[in-house]
Amino acid sequence: VLERLAEARRVMPNVVGGGSPTFGFHARLREWQCSPGTTLFWDYGYRSAYPELPFRNAAVVLTRVISKPGTNRLCLDLGHKAIASEGPLNDRIHLIGLERAHFIGHSEEHLVLESENADQFRVGDHFLGIPYHICPTVALYKEAILVRRGEVTGERWEVTARNRTLTV
Structure with missing residues (x-):
């Protein structure tokens, strides 16, 4: 397609490709713009599927x-409104x-979960979870609260992924 456009002397489009798992290959293609979206946050699904990639969950x-x-x-207060509900029940967080x-x-x-250690925990205890699919999970939140070196910074980032508009 790109060759045909060039032959016809058309404006060349910006070709975007290379999702998170394949970005290593696509990053070497100069005529493409690489777009590995999940690498910003990473998620437990990719962490499990691609342990060789040098990313950490963020x-x-x-x-x-x-x-x-x-x-x-x-x-836990971790329903569909808090994490993506796709995938098998035990592969959500x-x-x-x-x-x-x-x-x-x-x-x-x-x-709701079962754990042989459940008696160690009380109502109000906190846990952190790494979502299996970060993209739809992030879009469930208005903002992200930043943590650096294990400390909450007080800085907040707006999540613009949830502000979709369809124009026709």
Whole structure:
């Protein structure tokens, strides 16, 4: 297509390609603009699928225990409104400190899990989680709160991905 446009002396378009997993190949193509979007935050899905890529997770979601609905069970405020609900139930978020938990329910507002360590936690305890798919998760939030070297900076970044407009 590019050759035909050049032959016809048309304006050459800006060709964008190379998603996060394939950006290494596409970055070598001078005539292309590389667009590896997920590399900004990375996510647990890509971290698991491409462990050889030199990226670290840069976005986490904060969640709290809001109830203990049974033996070995915790209910977190981490529903569909907080993390992307696509994919298998246990492949939605990697909970730091609850790596061996088994998710048993995910609704609009809550994530219910079973863990042999559930009795160690109280209502109000906090966890950080790394989403399996960061793109739709980030778009669920108005802003990101920055943390540097383990400290909350007070700086906030607007998430513009959620401000979509369709014009026809």
